[in-house]
Amino acid sequence: MNAREGGAGRPGVEAAPKGRKAPLAFAPALTVAASLAGFLALWAFAAAAWPSRALPPPLAVWSVFVKELMSGELPWHLGITLARVAAAFVLAMLIGTVIGILLGMSRRANAFFDPWVVLFLNIPALVIIVLAYVWFGLNEAAAIGAVAVNKIPNVVVTMREGARALDQRYADMAFVYRFSALDRIRHVLMPQLQPYLAAAARSGLAIIWKIVLVVELLGRSNGVGFQIYLHFQMFEVAAILAYTMAFVAVMLVIEIALVQPFERHATRWRGRAA
Amino acid sequence: MQRVGAAAPLEVNIAEKTFRSAEGVSIVALRNLSFEVARGEFVCLFGPSGCGKTTTLRILLGLDRDFTGSFSMPEGGSARVAAVFQEPVLLPWRTVEQNVRLALPKNLRDADLTPLFERLGLSAMRMLYPGELSLGLARRAALARAFATEPAILFLDEPFVSIDERTAQGLRHLLLSVWSARPTTALMVTHNLREALMLADRIIVLSPRPGRVVGIFAVGLPRTERTPAALDRLSRSFLEQFTTVE
Numbered sequence: 001m002n003a004r005e006g007g008a009g010r011p012g013v014e015a016a017p018k019g020r021k022a023p024l025a026f027a028p029a030l031t032v033a034a035s036l037a038g039f040l041a042l043w044a045f046a047a048a049a050w051p052s053r054a055l056p057p058p059l060a061v062w063s064v065f066v067k068e069l070m071s072g073e074l075p076w077h078l079g080i081t082l083a084r085v086a087a088a089f090v091l092a093m094l095i096g097t098v099i100g101i102l103l104g105m106s107r108r109a110n111a112f113f114d115p116w117v118v119l120f121l122n123i124p125a126l127v128i129i130v131l132a133y134v135w136f137g138l139n140e141a142a143a144i145g146a147v148a149v150n151k152i153p154n155v156v157v158t159m160r161e162g163a164r165a166l167d168q169r170y171a172d173m174a175f176v177y178r179f180s181a182l183d184r185i186r187h188v189l190m191p192q193l194q195p196y197l198a199a200a201a202r203s204g205l206a207i208i209w210k211i212v213l214v215v216e217l218l219g220r221s222n223g224v225g226f227q228i229y230l231h232f233q234m235f236e237v238a239a240i241l242a243y244t245m246a247f248v249a250v251m252l253v254i255e256i257a258l259v260q261p262f263e264r265h266a267t268r269w270r271g272r273a274a
Numbered sequence: 275m276q277r278v279g280a281a282a283p284l285e286v287n288i289a290e291k292t293f294r295s296a297e298g299v300s301i302v303a304l305r306n307l308s309f310e311v312a313r314g315e316f317v318c319l320f321g322p323s324g325c326g327k328t329t330t331l332r333i334l335l336g337l338d339r340d341f342t343g344s345f346s347m348p349e350g351g352s353a354r355v356a357a358v359f360q361e362p363v364l365l366p367w368r369t370v371e372q373n374v375r376l377a378l379p380k381n382l383r384d385a386d387l388t389p390l391f392e393r394l395g396l397s398a399m400r401m402l403y404p405g406e407l408s409l410g411l412a413r414r415a416a417l418a419r420a421f422a423t424e425p426a427i428l429f430l431d432e433p434f435v436s437i438d439e440r441t442a443q444g445l446r447h448l449l450l451s452v453w454s455a456r457p458t459t460a461l462m463v464t465h466n467l468r469e470a471l472m473l474a475d476r477i478i479v480l481s482p483r484p485g486r487v488v489g490i491f492a493v494g495l496p497r498t499e500r501t502p503a504a505l506d507r508l509s510r511s512f513l514e515q516f517t518t519v520e
Binding site for chain 2: 169170172173175176177178179183187188191194269270
């Protein structure tokens with residue numbers, strides 16, 4: 001009991017932390033590079049040991065990649081797929097977040113709609129895609145809508161947890177000091193939901209781009225998914241791998257250049273805590 | 275200190291406040307609780323734990339509307355209400371200064387807060403996040419937020435619990451210092467008798483649950499003369515008057 005009082009609450013003015021994060025970003029980057037080089041070496045070894053059209057060596061994939069890049073085919077299809085990923089992502093996050101927060105805040109609404117969430121969570125992506133094409137035709141809206149519908153239940157579940165974890169004390173404080181609705185959302189609600197948003201966005205991006213490829217394969221005449229299907233029919237594994245690698249690389253860059261800096265900005269108040 | 279007449283006081287008449295538990299058991303927290311706080315007056319609500327002090331504040335803050343009875347807030351000036359809660363309740367993702375400014379109405383958002391921060395010894399802390407403050411400093415920031423809004427009435431809910439006595443005493447002096455700089459009608463909940471005797475003009479004594487007013491103790495001594503010895507005398511005469519209350 002006494003130990004707890006031992007000056008912990010004393011107004012230590014000098015306690016402001018000076019030393020922020022030490023900038024040693026060098027070692028991790030080196031590890032990643034070594035890890036990727038190891039993977040390539042293993043691949044090259046396997047392709048040399050068992051030569052086959054089914055497993056082209058990294059260099060063959062690279063040359064196909066360069067050819068497709070130069071012809072403009074790859075950037076065009078990649079761009080289209082990325083646009084679909086972005087549209088479906090924004091749609092799923094917006095709708096899923098709103099529904100999730102509403103369900104998290106209202107016990108009654110949740111009791112009623114929870115079976116719906118479970119139902120949609122368990123419908124296979126393929127079924128939703130096929131039904132979307134059957135009901136709405138082989139068009140862009142059906143494609144993007146089908147991808148979004150696949151992702152929305154996941155976002156709902158994550159954001160519902162977030163809304164349940166909201167701290168009532170902050171809401172009371174905002175009420176007493178008469179925060180405007182906008183201030184409440186911006187300064188009270190969103191910062192509390194930020195970790196859940198980040199989690200939903202992370203897993204969302206990963207799921208969505210995989211589903212987009214299926215949607216393209218089934219009912220579109222462009223995009224990475226369509227190209228892979230085309231090369232599959234001609235058994236051109238090198239081209240399939242070239243498209244896959246390009247797409248994975250782009251998603252990695254998005255993760256490193258967009259998602260992570262945003263998260264660091266949103267959680268800056270945490271990193272500096274004394 | 276300055277008592278600006280008895281005009282437009284805080285008037286409280288709570289007939290009954292009942293809590294119902296999930297099992298359907300109901301507990302009467304308050305019954306026939308009525309009192310007044312004059313404008314510019316500093317009043318303490320004093321009573322044993324669980325007598326409904328915090329419940330009363332939550333009703334007055336508008337956070338709990340499930341009760342019978344009525345109350346009227348002081349009029350005139352800004353019709354705003356400010357509160358200092360048991361915990362600081364600062365937004366951890368906003369700096370100290372942002373926390374204070376966010377509580378201000380639109381027309382005061384750009385107000386000069388330097389004098390207030392200086393008086394509370396927070397000048398160097400304006401750009402820090404609450405997680406970087408000690409609990410004592412966080413409470414000062416909560417006081418700054420409350421006073422910055424220039425409220426018509428200030429509610430304090432045991433703002434100095436769970437910190438060591440030395441820090442708490444320092445904060446009480448700071449509270450008096452800001453309060454005398456901008457006299458504000460204030461109602462503070464506490465179960466610490468010496469704290470009440472040191473800060474208040476009057477002490478409203480509540481009974482154990484269901485809470486109602488047992489009596490009123492007017493301190494009647496200028497705050498500058500409330501030395502430790504004087505507080506000892508005051509608490510003796512208080513205890514003679516209210517033997518039943520812990």
